[in-house]
Amino acid sequence: MENISGENQAAQNIAFNDAFQVLHGKAHEFVTDKQEELLLNFGLEDYSDYALDESQNSIQFFHADGSPSLSFQYLLIGTWNRSENTWTWAWEGDHLIQEDLEVIFNYGEFYGFEALTSRKWQATEKHAWAVGAVSAYLRGANGIFKLPFVDVDKFILLQKIQ
Numbered sequence: 001m002e003n004i005s006g007e008n009q010a011a012q013n014i015a016f017n018d019a020f021q022v023l024h025g026k027a028h029e030f031v032t033d034k035q036e037e038l039l040l041n042f043g044l045e046d047y048s049d050y051a052l053d054e055s056q057n058s059i060q061f062f063h064a065d066g067s068p069s070l071s072f073q074y075l076l077i078g079t080w081n082r083s084e085n086t087w088t089w090a091w092e093g094d095h096l097i098q099e100d101l102e103v104i105f106n107y108g109e110f111y112g113f114e115a116l117t118s119r120k121w122q123a124t125e126k127h128a129w130a131v132g133a134v135s136a137y138l139r140g141a142n143g144i145f146k147l148p149f150v151d152v153d154k155f156i157l158l159q160k161i162q
Contacts, residue, residue: 014114014121016130023113024130027137034136034143038158042070052147058162059145071162072142075100077135079152080128087115087123087131104135128155 016024038044047061047070060071076090091098091105108116115121115131123131132144132155141157 014118014123014127016115016127019111020113020115023111023134023137027130027133030137031133031144034141038143042161044070059156059158072158073160073162074145074156075139075141075159076154076156077101077104077132078128079154080123080125081152082125083151085122085124086120087128088120089118091119100139101135104138107138125153128153132157 035044044061046063048064049062049066051060051062052058053060057074057076058071059074061069063069078087078089080087089101089105091101104116108114115127116134129144129146132146135141136144136157139157139159141159142161143158145156145158147154147156
């Protein structure tokens with residue numbers, strides 16, 4: 001497993017100590033296993049497009065011919081801003097998301113993991129994937145998915161298969 005502490009000096013304000021590295025190792029293994037399940041059971045790599053229904057928090061994946069095939073309920077966990085190199089948790093300003101992310105925040109508070117409790121912090125894409133993996137592990141998600149937008153990437157947890 002890759003060390004996530006990174007070489008980006010801007011990310012030094014968040015400590016990725018040995019305990020967080022251990023947690024990330026378990027989370028990475030969990031997410032890798034879930035990804036393999038999605039590939040084996042649903043052929044996830046065969047889907048060429050997706051559509052979001054933000055009002056229902058669902059994502060639907062489509063085959064190349066446009067036929068829908070796989071849908072998930074999802075949970076937005078945060079955004080990584082590529083131009084600012086920052087991670088922002090999704091709980092900012094949204095009470096419903098805040099409740100869904102409370103397990104992650106509380107875990108971070110209990111163990112002193114600033115990356116799980118600081119609303120916004122300097123981060124590389126590697127850091128975004130790391131907190132995404134930890135979030136998926138703590139929430140028992142089916143996987144993580146990155147939604148690319150103009151300046152930010154939104155990270156979602158794939159939850160219940162529909």
